[in-house]
Amino acid sequence: MYQYNEFDKAFLLNRAAQFRDQIERWQDGRLSEDAFRPLRLQNGWYVQRHAPMLRVAVPYGELSSAQLRVLARVAREYDAPEEHVYRAALEAQRKLGTVRLPTHHAHFTTRTNVQFNWIPLSKAADVMDLLATVNMHGIQTSGNCIRNISCDERAGVAPDEIADPRPFAEIMRQWTTLHPEFAFLPRKFKIAITGASDDRAATDWHDVGLRLRYDENGELGFRVTVGGGMGRTPVIGTVLREFLPWQHIMNYIEAVVRVYNQYGRRDNKYKARIKILVKAEGQKYIDEVEEEFRQIVEHDGGPHTIPQSELERVSAYFVPPATRPSGDAPDVLLLDAIRDAAQRTPQFARWLERNVAAHRNPALHIVTLSFKRLLQAPGDASADQLDRVADLVDRFSAGEARVTHTQNIVLPWVHEKDLLALWEAARSVGLASANVHLLTDMIACPGGDFCALANARSLPVAAAITERYQDLDELEDIGEVDLHISGCINSCGHHHSGHIGILGVDKDGSEWYQVTLGGSDGSHASGNAQPGKVIGPSFSAHEVPEAIEAVLQTYLEHRTTAGPRRETFIETVRRVGLDPFKAAANAVRTPMEVSA
Known part of the structure; x- marks a missing residue:
């Protein structure tokens, strides 16, 4: 770190x-x-x-x-x-x-x-x-500035990663903090970076999305997208550069922001995000950015070019920790005991399959602690749980954890020999739910229970769906489904990118909910990033779990199988279209609510 x-x-x-x-x-x-x-x-x-x-x-x-x-x-x-x-x-x-x-x-x-x-x-x-006292603050978590830069939660440890994005994120964090050019933008501005082939950072949904890649000469650089975002107008980012040498990434972002600062709307906050400018101006915006970039590099001398020495200095903070003394071989008997425990204990076996991922170091694993369980709102953590997680992080993950954009915690440095002990310790504090990527591993914003902007509550809907789907066998049969819930159009719950999205809306002072299907964050499991589509009029709060159940039952009836592989929910939705799902969901409404 x-x-x-x-x-x-x-x-x-x-x-x-x-x-x-x-x-x-x-x-x-x-x-x-x-x-x-x-x-x-x-x-x-x-x-x-x-x-x-x-x-x-x-x-x-x-x-x-x-x-x-x-x-x-x-x-x-x-x-x-x-x-x-x-x-x-x-x-x-x-x-x-x-x-x-x-x-x-x-x-x-x-x-x-x-x-x-x-x-x-x-x-x-x-x-x-x-x-x-522990180097934390709230700077740039609000306001019309460049906000917290996000990364793939598996950065530096994922087998599918070509380069670690964290040094670049840290260099950009230092550069953007209190930068006058970035402090008073037309609207808030978000950057995401990944170095992996699987886009776990949802880069195409950000104002600037950066994906590390190599060109035909083996040089490292970035694919740059601009103008992604959710909110009232969901937009997937536009590719401005398929390849930009890494040394110039800050010069290029400076150009992106300068043009945005010059032409972005300040008279209407609903039309002030950069996505609106990029969508409205199209190629003209791209040309303006390229000309500004040329001026910065050729006329100004590229003042924000990253020297190799600076990249090396910052990268030195992100070397793998010394998680095992040199020459310490795995305990074969202990590993056998772990495998035996998985055969004897179905809950542990499920957790190994769902919450434990491969690591670039074959001796290590990436483990997700799920904060999604009955009677606990998605993403919430009590003071006692945080203390216990800190203990687990010290004991099993070299003192380091990662927050995921799906509102869980990842331990990136777990030895295989420690998996059983970690599972037992996590289970004792309620963080061993084997539901990662399943229906109950949902994203939800705080909604109307806390947020003054929300039109409806998110948490009671999340709780009702979680309560209905407590059978892990049923969840495994349904398979991977991204369910995202937002309490208002600002989309803090990322409902646009959910395979199933739920959006709280206000109708004459009452809480209602729109359901969307077919969204994607851009990960391999979901395909290219795209917003979901609304499947008809809104549902009342008590109808939402029934509508979700009807949608999932329709999937089970229509999915195909090929050998041991079953078609996933998002694959079925894209193959058969929305009509059968829409008909099934709408059938749960009462006549009075249909007329409403």
């Missing part, structure tokens, strides 16, 4: 001190609400439906065990509202039929950040001081 130097540490401590001063001036009236708002947002503090929300940056998803323990401490000591605030929130939720609003929790987001939903602003400065 990258280690902050003394300058970095001093900067974060000074930033925390500045924020403390700003809070004190706001509290005593020397700083108006309008003046304070951009200052808190620049440090990751929002005001949500019931209470403030803090978003903590986790650059390219990497967390140390020390950082996990501090996040646990924040959850335990600070993530609890004043009593009158919580009582009012509970009363509001009772009227909607739910009263489950957990406190003392962290929430992993689809941007691999960490959020807290209940910290009072009166305690915000103490929290920022505490985070700074």
